[in-house]
Amino acid sequence: DTGVSQDPRHKITKRGQNVTFRCDPISEHNRLYWYRQTLGQGPEFLTYFQNEAQLEKSRLLSDRFSAERPKGSFSTLEIQRTEQGDSAMYLCASSLQMNTEAFFGQGTRLTVV
Amino acid sequence: QQQVKQSPQSLIVQKGGISIINCAYENTAFDYFPWYQQFPGKGPALLIAIRPDVSEKKEGRFTISFNKSAKQFSLHIMDSQPGDSATYFCAAANSGGSNYKLTFGKGTLLTVNP
Numbered sequence: 001d002t003g004v005s006q007d008p009r010h011k012i013t014k015r016g017q018n019v020t021f022r023c024d025p026i027s028e029h030n031r032l033y034w035y036r037q038t039l040g041q042g043p044e045f046l047t048y049f050q051n052e053a054q055l056e057k058s059r060l061l062s063d064r065f066s067a068e069r070p071k072g073s074f075s076t077l078e079i080q081r082t083e084q085g086d087s088a089m090y091l092c093a094s095s096l097q098m099n100t101e102a103f104f105g106q107g108t109r110l111t112v113v
Numbered sequence: 114q115q116q117v118k119q120s121p122q123s124l125i126v127q128k129g130g131i132s133i134i135n136c137a138y139e140n141t142a143f144d145y146f147p148w149y150q151q152f153p154g155k156g157p158a159l160l161i162a163i164r165p166d167v168s169e170k171k172e173g174r175f176t177i178s179f180n181k182s183a184k185q186f187s188l189h190i191m192d193s194q195p196g197d198s199a200t201y202f203c204a205a206a207n208s209g210g211s212n213y214k215l216t217f218g219k220g221t222l223l224t225v226n227p
Contacts, residue, residue, distance in 0.1 A: 004156070033214065042119075042202045042217030043157065056214070091156055100145045100206055100213045104156035 002026060004105035006092050012111045013082055020078045021108045025094030032075050033102065034067055035091040036060065043091050043104075049075060050097065082112045116140050117205050119218025126225050132190040134221045136203035139184065143205035147215070148177065148188045151200045160201075161188070193225045 005024040013019050025032050030051050035043035046065070047057045051072035061067075064083075069075040079086055089109050093102040118137045126132045138146075147162035163170045163177040163186065170177045176189040190197055200222050204215040 006156075031213070035215075040219070042117075042204070042220050043215070045214045045216070048214055093156075095213065100147075100208050101159060101162070102213070102215060104149075104158065106154070106156045109154075 004092055004094050004103050006090075006105035006108050008108055009106065010109045010111075012113060015084060015112055016081055018078065018080045019082055019110065020076055021090055021092075021110075023075045023077070023092030023094075023105060025074070025092070026103055028096070029094035029103075030072065030097050031095045031102075032069055033093040033095075034075070034077050035093065035104075037089040037091055037107070038087075046077075046090075079110075082110075084112050086110060087112045116143075116216045117203060117218045119203050119221060121221060122219070123222040124224070126193045126223065128193065128195060128225055128227050130193050130225075132193045132197070132223055132225070133187060134201055134203070134223070135185065135187045136205075136218050137183075137185045138205050138216075140205070140207070140216075141184070142207045142209065143216075145206045145208045145213070146177070146179065146186050147204050147206075148175075149202045149204060149217075151202065151220075157202060190223075193223075195225045195227050198223055198225050 032049040034046040037043040049069040089107040091107045093104045095102040148160045149157035151157045174191045179186045203218045
């Protein structure tokens with residue numbers, strides 16, 4: 001499968017724990033995006049990488065959230081001290097530079113109990 | 114501030130009918146307007162997209178109509194099928210910006226009855 005891959009697909013964690021998600025973009029896609037989608041809503045932009053550089057972060061991304069993309073390949077999104085309000089689907093998307101067509105992964109469903 | 118407003122929230126159509134979903138945007142810098150289809154538990158999948166230099170784009174049973182002066186665009190699904198039952202999201206982006214981030218509408222849950 002050459003699509004965007006996300007791991008894990010589901011994560012249940014206790015409030016206050018840290019969680020980390022991984023995204024493997026489509027090979028050679030140098031742009032990588034993280035979005036968050038809550039029930040009944042459209043995805044909301046969180047952050048964006050071009051190669052290994054994180055170029056923009058949404059105000060939605062509190063200081064408990066951190067994202068990395070070492071070597072411009074896969075990316076990780078870490079949430080520290082999770083809160084119930086963090087429960088959502090976390091989506092990763094990738095695209096080629098100068099190409100607006102973004103391809104999404106299947107997402108990681110986070111449930112904070 | 115909701116920059117992309119989508120309606121209706123839900124839609125029920127009979128098999129073979131036409132499904133119409135509407136979106137309106139506020140940011141005049143937006144110049145790329147895709148529609149995504151999402152099935153439960155899956156990520157959004159790109160259906161069709163349009164740029165403001167054309168008023169209509171058709172791909173198979175899916176057509177986007179675009180009205181630049183009204184800042185509105187719509188998705189028409191002809192000959193709707195039960196397999197089209199999903200949530201549809203309109204989105205917009207500024208391709209002249211540095212990141213092409215998408216601003217999504219809230220989605221329309223489409224149900225096509227057999």
